Amino acid sequence: MKLPVETVIEAFRHNLYAAAFNICKNAQDAEDVVQDTFIQYWSQNKDFETEQHIRAWLLRVAINKAKNKNNSLFRKKTLPLEDYMESLSFESEESSELFEAVMKLPEKYRIVVHLFYYEDYSVDEIAGILKISSGNVKVRLSRGRKLLRSTLKEAWDDDE
Secondary structure (H helix, E strand, C coil), X not given: CCCCHHHHHHHHHHHHHHHHHHHHCCHHHHXXXXXXXXXXXXXXXXXXXXXXXXXXXXXHHHHHHHHHHHXXXXXXXXXXXXXXXXXXXXXXXXXXXXXXXXXXXXXXXXXXXXXXXXXXXXXXXXXXXXXXXXXXXXXXXXXHXXXXXXXXXHHHHXXX
């Protein structure tokens, strides 16, 4: 099964952008990653089992491309997180604080938190996408939650 590129772009571009931005922390780099991912999908002669398989494959490719972009010698100057935060709209102040806290997590925790909470992947699915063990995913989720808890607790204690 291989869906038309237009269908795939419409269905998954926001998910891929969110995952790529999570790693790159730069809007332009994230857009580049998404485009490169769709180009790779278009040029592949690969048959996929299901739409979920396509989604998982696209996310894996986007995450790898984003990591490669971060490691490239010609890395563009990143937009400071505060400047990017001003361009976003959030439902509440707590949502904004949570997003900022997630973006400040170390990359290995940020990726699993994003895939688990924002993309609704299971631990086993994340393990397959990142090519790590399920136990490792659980540890990263646990440590990421612990860091978020302490960061947010400090922020909320300061507000009181």
